[in-house]
Amino acid sequence: MSETIERIKCLIIGSGPAGYTAAIYAARADLKPVVYTGMEPGGQLTTTTEVDNFPGYPDGIDGPTMMVQLQQQAERFGTEVRIGMVTNVEFSDVVGGIHKITVDNSTTLEAETVIISTGATAKYLGIPSEQKLRGGGVSACAVCDGFFYKGQDVAIVGAGDTAAEEATYLSNICNKVTMLVRKDYMRASKAMQHRVNNTKNLEVLYNTEVDEVIGDTVVEGLRMVNNQTGEKKEIEITGLFIAIGHKPNTDIFKGQLDMDETGYVITQGKSTKTNKPGIFASGDVQDKEYRQAVTAAGTGCMAALDAERYLATIETEVTA
Numbered sequence: 001m002s003e004t005i006e007r008i009k010c011l012i013i014g015s016g017p018a019g020y021t022a023a024i025y026a027a028r029a030d031l032k033p034v035v036y037t038g039m040e041p042g043g044q045l046t047t048t049t050e051v052d053n054f055p056g057y058p059d060g061i062d063g064p065t066m067m068v069q070l071q072q073q074a075e076r077f078g079t080e081v082r083i084g085m086v087t088n089v090e091f092s093d094v095v096g097g098i099h100k101i102t103v104d105n106s107t108t109l110e111a112e113t114v115i116i117s118t119g120a121t122a123k124y125l126g127i128p129s130e131q132k133l134r135g136g137g138v139s140a141c142a143v144c145d146g147f148f149y150k151g152q153d154v155a156i157v158g159a160g161d162t163a164a165e166e167a168t169y170l171s172n173i174c175n176k177v178t179m180l181v182r183k184d185y186m187r188a189s190k191a192m193q194h195r196v197n198n199t200k201n202l203e204v205l206y207n208t209e210v211d212e213v214i215g216d217t218v219v220e221g222l223r224m225v226n227n228q229t230g231e232k233k234e235i236e237i238t239g240l241f242i243a244i245g246h247k248p249n250t251d252i253f254k255g256q257l258d259m260d261e262t263g264y265v266i267t268q269g270k271s272t273k274t275n276k277p278g279i280f281a282s283g284d285v286q287d288k289e290y291r292q293a294v295t296a297a298g299t300g301c302m303a304a305l306d307a308e309r310y311l312a313t314i315e316t317e318v319t320a
Contacts, residue, residue, distance in 0.1 A: 162245070
């Protein structure tokens with residue numbers, strides 16, 4: 001006797017601000033959403049100590065607490081949150097088709113709609129001292145955490161437009177910003193390079209890499225090395241920002257969903273629709289411009305509304 005495969009009306013992959021917001025809206029629309037948390041329940045915000053820029057928290061809130069509250073809000077409306085990792089997908093090309101999902105390489109599910117909220121992972125340098133001080137002064141988001149270093153000396157690693165933009169952002173609130181560029185030139189656009197070079201309290205060090213982040217529990221300094229001469233130098237800083245890019249968590253969707261050259265899911269127009277009917281993408285997995293919790297939450301709302309309208313259209317066609 002064959003085992004019955006579970007059918008889910010709205011499956012949400014990922015449990016960050018986008019995933020839980022999608023769940024809140026989907027649950028209130030009676031789509032009976034099921035959320036699979038992935039390897040990092042709560043997403044990137046669980047590694048953030050304080051969130052001061054999310055609306056509705058006048059005194060701020062720490063990231064893990066915020067994500068617990070978002071989960072509780074989703075569950076209050078009937079969302080089922082499951083610990084598990086989606087390991088394979090087979091998306092249908094047919095409008096109204098059923099999508100096959102495999103969880104933890106063992107459990108097969110069927111879904112009428114799928115909301116992808118798997119996020120993106122910030123790239124780090126990978127040196128032990130950097131990893132030890134993540135959350136203690138090492139950050140991958142200057143816009144998120146820069147405020148905490150107002151009037152202090154900080155450093156930033158990177159050479160592209162994002163690094164240049166974040167460096168100039170930090171220069172407006174910090175005493176001094178030291179920018180480390182691994183090569184002898186910046187990859188940023190000429191306009192961004194001019195902005196960096198015309199900022200008085202921003203110093204760019206070329207051919208320079210991080211040798212070690214100094215500090216026991218919080219960042220106290222930085223030892224840098226010139227990769228041409230081998231010369232090492234130490235500076236006192238309280239914050240180190242890594243701006244060397246993000247990797248969208250989209251590997252299992254490759255070959256099925258349209259993506260850009262770096263792996264971000266491409267959505268249609270202002271919607272969260274992908275190239276597959278009934279498959280929607282929200283949050284950092286499809287947003288490489290803003291990457292903020294509040295914008296992720298906004299697209300989570302959009303994805304749930306898009307899924308609801310999709311299902312309503314199918315039901316109308318069936319009954320017509």
